[in-house]
Amino acid sequence: MTVYFIGAGPGDPELITVKGQRLIRQCPVIIYAGSLVPAAVLAGHQAETVINSAELHLEQIIAAMRSAHERGHDVARVHSGDPSLYGAIGEQIRHLQALGIDYQIVPGVTATAASAALLGCELTLPNVAQTIILTRYGDSSPMPPGEQLGDLARHGSTLAIHLGVRHLPRIVDELLPHYGAHCPVAVVHRATWPDQDWVRGTLGDIVQRAAAKDFRRTTLILVGPVLGDTPFAESALYRAGHAHLYRPGN
Template sequence: MTVYFIGAGPGDPDLMTIKAVKTMARCPVILYAGSLIPTQVIDSVRESAEAIYDTAEMNLDETTAVIEKAAKEGKDVARLQCGDPALYGAIGEQIRRIEALGIDYEVIPGVSAVAASAAMLKKELTLSGVSQTVIMTRYEGKTPFPERERLPALAQSGATLAIHLGITRIHKIVEELIPHYGEDCPIAVCYRTSWPDQDYVVGTLADIVAKVRLKKFTRTCLILVGKVLDTEDFADSYLYDKGQAHIFRKIHKSKK
């Protein structure tokens, strides 16, 4: 018996990996959070699965009890996690519980909201001479943050920022970023990326709060910040530069 922590992707069932779909299909017990994962993701296993649990209203003790029962019955469990399990997936505490119970498990990665949102915006988050670093973080709320990871400290890098779980504090985020990025810095707020009702708004740090309020976004948003979102002033990378040789490509000198 094995518990599979499966990255269900950002919402669109077609963005699940082949391995994720195949693994879910052979598990008789399915756990997923209906508040974070659209029901379309589990449509393909509704008839084949023996039991499907929406964990949105369940606590850790309750989900662990379901897994423990399945283990005693020798039934594999698919524990679906939105996006990629390694990013704000809360699998750490789940793994700690099942390890204590001696239950085997495997983690299957998934497409993150960051990747899906960049694709929706048709943007590259790393551009030569603009930003070579993406910082994924969340805004401080109930979860305590060490000082070195608070937003003003991270903003000093000037890197592209991907801020999760911060839409209700968008005004505070803007206040803390303007001193480091400037009021004209591009920002995008992506709502329920890849869900049927996905939406987004783009602007600058100077006007994004008003734009978000007009959209009435209050939850399930990813905030992307950085010059990469709105610039044509970047150099071509060395990746395909004909003047740069690497192990797979030699420089072809012109014949005289």
């Protein structure tokens, strides 16, 4: 018996791996995060038991997994996005390890990747940004030392900020000294869902632009020069004359 932590992707039911879809359709027990995972992701399942974890606390979720274990039933534990990012799987894994229950993690498409696709941009550009920092805004729980937004902003990298849209004015205040008022920003709401929406601007005007949209949750904030028209060099990989293993030089 195995508990499979499956990344269901950002919302579009087709943005799930073949492996994740196969496991959902064959596991006798499904526990899914119903507040963030659309029901269409479960299409074609033949599970005997389907549980919406949005209605449960941690101990109840673990009890359901333990019950499945006692019956020898595999569990599809379905999370939104990629389960390793803000999926709260660490605490579940800790319990499973204590109980001697096997588990596997099946990765999924992240909200960051989905938002970049929606915006039609690359988040890493030569000579502009080669680093992406995925973080969250420390409101409901404090951030570890050295991970305050200002600490991360000093790098000037592309930032993907989760769980922060309600605090956008404070976020902008913390980023302005490091990126400047003209730095491009995008606020993406429910990327790949039918009601997806977004707004683009700069650190100087994004607060007003986003306020007009009235985004409240399930929103990602992307910050960095890669979102704008900053000139960048072509990559070495496809440059004529650049030899590598699959394209040796003459």
